Amino acid sequence: MSIKSKIINVGIADIKVGKDMDVLRTTLGSCIGIVLYDPEQKVGAISHIMLAKDPTGKDAVKFPHKYGETALPILIEMMKQQGSNIGQYSCRMFGGASMFKGINSQFLQNIGEQNIIIVKKFMEENKIPVIVEDVAGNEGRTISLYCDDGRVLLKKAGMEKYLYKVR
Amino acid sequence: MLKSKVDEILQDVNKLPAISAVVSKVLEKLQKPDVNIADLAQEISKDPAITANVIKLSNSAYYRASKPIRTVQEALMTLGIKTVKEIVLLTAAKGILSQDLNSYQLEAAQLWTSSLLVAELSSKIVQHKKLKIDKDLAFTSGLLCSVGKIVLAQFFSPVMMQIKADLKDNQEPFPNLEKKYFGYTHMEVSENLLKRWNFPQELTDVVANYLTPENSKNNPILTSVVHIASILIVVSGIGIDIGGESVPISPFALSQTGVTEADIETYFVHIPDLQAGLADLLNV
Numbered sequence: 164m165s166i167k168s169k170i171i172n173v174g175i176a177d178i179k180v181g182k183d184m185d186v187l188r189t190t191l192g193s194c195i196g197i198v199l200y201d202p203e204q205k206v207g208a209i210s211h212i213m214l215a216k217d218p219t220g221k222d223a224v225k226f227p228h229k230y231g232e233t234a235l236p237i238l239i240e241m242m243k244q245q246g247s248n249i250g251q252y253s254c255r256m257f258g259g260a261s262m263f264k265g266i267n268s269q270f271l272q273n274i275g276e277q278n279i280i281i282v283k284k285f286m287e288e289n290k291i292p293v294i295v296e297d298v299a300g301n302e303g304r305t306i307s308l309y310c311d312d313g314r315v316l317l318k319k320a321g322m323e324k325y326l327y328k329v330r
Numbered sequence: 331m332l333k334s335k336v337d338e339i340l341q342d343v344n345k346l347p348a349i350s351a352v353v354s355k356v357l358e359k360l361q362k363p364d365v366n367i368a369d370l371a372q373e374i375s376k377d378p379a380i381t382a383n384v385i386k387l388s389n390s391a392y393y394r395a396s397k398p399i400r401t402v403q404e405a406l407m408t409l410g411i412k413t414v415k416e417i418v419l420l421t422a423a424k425g426i427l428s429q430d431l432n433s434y435q436l437e438a439a440q441l442w443t444s445s446l447l448v449a450e451l452s453s454k455i456v457q458h459k460k461l462k463i464d465k466d467l468a469f470t471s472g473l474l475c476s477v478g479k480i481v482l483a484q485f486f487s488p489v490m491m492q493i494k495a496d497l498k499d500n501q502e503p504f505p506n507l508e509k510k511y512f513g514y515t516h517m518e519v520s521e522n523l524l525k526r527w528n529f530p531q532e533l534t535d536v537v538a539n540y541l542t543p544e545n546s547k548n549n550p551i552l553t554s555v556v557h558i559a560s561i562l563i564v565v566s567g568i569g570i571d572i573g574g575e576s577v578p579i580s581p582f583a584l585s586q587t588g589v590t591e592a593d594i595e596t597y598f599v600h601i602p603d604l605q606a607g608l609a610d611l612l613n614v
Contacts, residue, residue, distance in 0.1 A: 175566055176602040190440070192567035192575055213566065213602070218595055229602065258567070260575045268579055270595050271565065302497075303570030305435070318435060321494040321572050 168309075173209045176229035180208040180241050187308040191258030193274040195298070196306050197235070197282055199242055199291070200313040201252040202329045206245045207310045210238040214274060215281035231281040239289065253330055254286050255295040255315060257306050275299060295328050332485045333513025339481060340522055347480055349527050352377040353422040358528070360415050370411070371403040374418065383421040384414060390610035393417075416466055420446075420611060423473050426480065433486030434479055434571040441476060444569020446611055449473035450604055451559035451597060459588055463552050471536040472556050474529075478519030478537075479571075482512050497572070504573025505541055517541060544582040554583035562594065566601045 173179045173189035173196070181187045187209045189196050200207040215231045217223035227233035242252060259275035279298050286293050295315075297304065302319040309316070313329035339345050356373050359365050375381050381402055388395050388405040393413060399405045406414050428442045436444075452472035453465040486493070489511045496507055505515040521538035535548035536556050546553035561579045564570050583589070605612075 174602070175568060175605070190567045190570060192570045193565045194567050211567075214599065218599070222599060226602065229599065261565075268584075268591055268594055270591050270598075271561075271579060274565065274598075300574070301500075301576050302574040303435070303564075303567060303572075305437075320497040320574060321435065321490065 168311075170307075173211050175211055176213050176226060178208065178210040178228050178234060178238055178241060180206065180245055181308070181310045182206045182245065183310055185310045187310070188305065190303065190305045191260070192303055193259060193261050193271075193278070195231070195256055195258040195275075195278040195282055196304070197238065198255040198257070198306065198308050198315060199238065199247075199252045200255070200308065200310075200329055201242070201245075201247040202313050203251060204245070204247055205310055205313075206242065206247045206252075207308045207313065208238055208242055208245075209306075209308055210234050212278060212282075215277040231278060231285065235282070235285045249289060249291060253292045253294045254282075255326070255328075256282055256293060257297050257304050257315075257317065259298040260301050260303065261299070294330065295326055297326075332489065332511060336481070336485060336512050336514055336519075339484075340519070343526075346523065346526070347426045347477070349422045349426070350377060350380070352380060353418060354528065356418050357415070360411065361530070365411060367403065367406045367411070370414075371401070371406055374402045374414075380418060380421050384417050387417045387420070387610065388414075392608065392610045412466055416469060419470055420473070423477075426477060427473075429480065431479055431483040431571070433483045433490065434573075436479075436569060436571050440569045441479065443605075443612060444563050445473050445476055446608055447563050447568055447601065447605060448475065448556065448560045450608055451562060451601070452556050454604070455555050455559060455587065455589065455593075455597065458593070461551060461555065461587065463549075463555065467532065468552060468555055471533050471540075471552060472559055474524060474533070475520060475537045475540045475556055475560060476516065476569075477523055478514075478516035478521075481519045481523070482508060482514065482516050485512055493572075500576065502576070503541065504571075504576045507573075515541075541577050543580050543586065550582075551586050554580070554586040557583040558587065558589055558594070558597075562598050562601065566598065568601070568605070 168184040170186045189211045197210045212231045213229045217230045223233045259279045261275035305318040307316040315326045388399040428439045430437050449469045449472035452468040456463050456465045456468045508515045524534045536553045539546040540556045543553040543557040
């Protein structure tokens with residue numbers, strides 16, 4: 164990693180944008196990390212959503228970044244503010260783990276799955292191609308987006324690899 | 331298997347994480363019902379780092395003292411003995427838990443953040459479900475349940491390749507792999523450490539069984555609370571380690587605590603708010 168690069172941690176229920184030498188990093192369990200990257204302008208963003216929808220209907224007003232439904236339009240808007248519009252970037256998605264099959268919490272069983280569904284639906288509706296996904300399973304994942312060339316460093320279950328596909 | 335090597339370490343006090351003599355003394359004094367405040371203040375003041383932290387944290391937004399606190403004695407008078415005990419423990423725990431555990435894939439003090447969140451969520455569950463458990467005890471048990479990972483982390487390198495291979499199609503809880511390769515689960519090591527530090531049995535029982543609450547003999551309800559809190563923090567991704575989401579939530583824990591599906595959803599959704607509320611403590 165270059166001396167000039169700056170690591171920006173994307174917390175849980177958070178969205179961050181970066182450009183050039185910035186490195187955006189987040190850690191995911193059942194949550195989903197949505198990575199948008201514009202290779203021409205070297206602009207990227209990560210949204211870390213917890214749930215597809217707000218079960219209460221009230222919390223999303225205060226914390227819109229927590230839920231896919233409210234976070235995804237904000238993510239698009241933040242890219243736009245950086246001068247990157249739909250058509251200039253693609254989407255990669257990570258996370259959505261869960262192996263709580265056969266237990267009596269419907270909620271925990273489905274978090275990851277529901278998160279994956281809402282992101283795919285949103286990207287399809289907005290004609291943003293999903294070009295890489297590493298989702299489901301029971302592994303935790305740490306992803307780092309290097310905004311200089313858009314590569315993603317994926318760490319999970321003891322292994323780490325770079326993913327270079329950006330369009 | 332590395333069991334004999336782990337045994338060696340567990341027998342060598344110099345190689346194990348330790349809590350300072352002042353902390354042990356303070357905790358020992360606090361177990362007596364007739365503890366004297368001046369005496370306690372004097373004991374705490376022997377350790378400048380702990381003293382500084384007690385004063386700093388007493389004035390933090392988290393503890394919301396009614397007036398500015400300048401000395402340990404004032405902290406004890408204003409916040410009470412139990413809270414100051416919590417602060418002392420927190421300071422000691424931070425010293426032990428604030429490290430990168432690369433072999434567990436925990437970097438940049440993620441272990442500390444997740445331990446603190448498990449602690450806070452455990453305490454919140456006790457209050458929310460109105461359980462007859464001391465919420466400070468729930469906090470402390472949650473805080474210390476992963477401490478054994480620190481000892482096991484140092485044995486990963488020789489077996490890393492095998493563990494990775496096993497993880498590829500692993501369908502069982504990660505502690506089973508710890509047992510297979512190291513001869514101990516991190517829960518067993520945590521129990522061993524807490525016994526060494528003279529923590530009460532109700533606490534050692536919780537850390538020993540927090541991922542298998544049905545095996546708790548001493549306090550199944552408290553163990554169940556810490557179980558639920560720890561699983562939810564893992565699911566949220568905070569401090570999620572090489573074991574991933576491999577331990578499902580125990581139906582036994584849900585029935586013991588009365589935590590419902592709706593409660594789980596609420597607790598989960600509020601984890602970021604919980605984390606924001608802990609900002610002061612995270613940066614002790």
